[in-house]
Amino acid sequence: MARYLVTGGAGYVGSHTVLALVQRGDEVVVIDDLRQGHRGAVAPGAELVVADVADRRQVAEVFAAWRFDAVFHFAALSLVAESMAQPLRYITENLSNTLTLAEAAVQAGCLRFVLSSTAALFGYPDSELMHEGSRLDPVSAYGESKLMAERGLDWADRVHGLRSASLRYFNAAGADPGGRLGEDHNPETHLIPLAIDAALGLGPALTVFGTDYDTPDGTCIRDYVHVTDLVDAHLRVLDVLGQGRSARYNVGNGNGYSVRQVIDEVSRVCGRPVPFRTGPRRPGDPPVLVASNALLREETGWRPRHSSLSEIVRTAWEWRVAHPRGYRGG
Ligand SMILES: NC(=O)c1ccc[n+]([C@@H]2O[C@H](COP(=O)([O-])OP(=O)(O)OC[C@H]3O[C@@H](n4cnc5c(N)ncnc54)[C@H](O)[C@@H]3O)[C@@H](O)[C@H]2O)c1
Structure with missing residues (x-):
């Protein structure tokens, strides 16, 4: 059995991931301030800590209370249009929250980190299919904030050995085939x-x-990817991190x-x-x-x-x- 920290685990993709982890017998601690998530979306058996990831003290308390095998970082601002109205807030918050969490993980000796990244960091495609090596040229502050977060994690790898997987989701869609969870955003933009x-x-x-x-x-x-398939990608990249290397993957159909x-x-x-x-x-x-x-x-x-x-x-x-x-x- 392993233990995982899941930020944003009361949200759409995070809650489906928490359910999958709990179902396979892992222990899960969720940090979510419920600004967009729902208490009822957190699978029974997972521990919910209602806190803002920006709150260093609370994050440190969580790392002091539990030892984690890896961190899944879903919590973020993620509305493209809003990011164009508030670019500085998006870049500041998404970058600094990722780095706050990465720093706390390094200090606690937890050296595996999975970031929810996005196809939005590619901007206008330079080919029919987007490859991991396609040009990175975000056209929104949201995409830029995730690209910066990926780059911050590169430095945490180089200097501190924090192995990370940045999963560049295309459009997450669908719901738990067992009917236990679904998508409930306010505002909904999908x-x-x-x-x-x-x-x-x-x-x-x-x-x-x-x-x-x-x-x-x-x-x-x-490209619409079923949320259950997206969750499966998160579980599989843990093996890559276990091999001692960082990676970036496009996750789409x-x-x-x-x-x-x-x-x-x-x-x-x-x-x-x-x-x-x-x-x-x-x-x-x-x-x-x-x-x-x-x-x-x-x-x-x-x-x-x-x-x-x-x-x-x-x-x-x-x-x-x-x-x-x-x-x-x-
Ligand atoms: N849904 C998609 O299609 C899609 C596509 C590309 C990337 N992503 C990324 O995947 C992640 C999850 O997306 P989602 O659709 O599940 O989003 P979501 O809004 O449903 O879930 C995010 C959760 O994080 C929480 N949260 C946000 N900021 C927080 C903070 N500072 N402290 C504590 N909790 C906080 C919210 O309350 C929410 O429960 C996001 O990082 C998003 O950028 C999503």
Whole structure:
């Protein structure tokens, strides 16, 4: 049995990771200040410490109370549009919280660290598929903050031997196939939950930003990775860190779906139309953003097992229908 510290473990991807760790018999301590997360999303058996990762004293107390085998760092500001209104806050907070945590981990002798990074650090793609070596040129302060966090971790590796895996998620989507957890953000900015809410009448009509892109149906194409597959990547990279090396991986399906295809699939799964209107393109939205996941497959044996759009949408839909008020509904 191992013990892990999970920041942001009451949030969407973090809570699914906590559940997987608890289920395989590991001990888990979560730090989350619940600004976006939910107490009810933390799997029974995990310890929840309600605290801000920026609070060095509380973080030090957690490291003093428990010895950890690794840290998973999910807690972050992560709204791209908000980051363009508050770039300094995003860069300061995401960078300094990562480094505060890394420093505390080093001091406690915990030398394995997994960072939730993002495809947003690539900016405009320089090829059809984004590889780990693709040009890093973020077009948002959010992407920049994660790139800086990755670089900070490089220094912690060089100087202190802190081995880290930066997982560059594409679009996390779907929900626990067992129906125990789902996606509940406020505000929600992700396409699939917004389309489901529009179909259910729980939210406004969807806005499709741009229908004149150079793609087969004119809408943007993105890579959606099922949250359960994303969690599996987190568990697998622990072995890489155990080999004494740091790594960076793109975590995506390797397939793209257009906004239009997502809307059609949501309508099909829900059995009702998704009300939508079209709007102008959003600045900074590239037409196509799809991951090459070859490196992750090759080095960890990872395979996406829930990759079909229908499974992604179905699991998200089932959770939402059972929890129309999200975690607030119990
Ligand atoms: N969801 C995606 O598609 C996606 C894509 C790329 C990268 N990411 C990254 O993955 C991570 C998790 O994303 P998510 O969608 O699960 O986000 P989320 O907002 O659902 O979860 C983040 C959690 O961290 C907590 N938190 C935030 N700042 C904190 C702080 N300073 N101290 C304590 N707790 C704090 C929030 O309360 C929340 O529970 C984030 O770092 C995000 O940038 C997510």
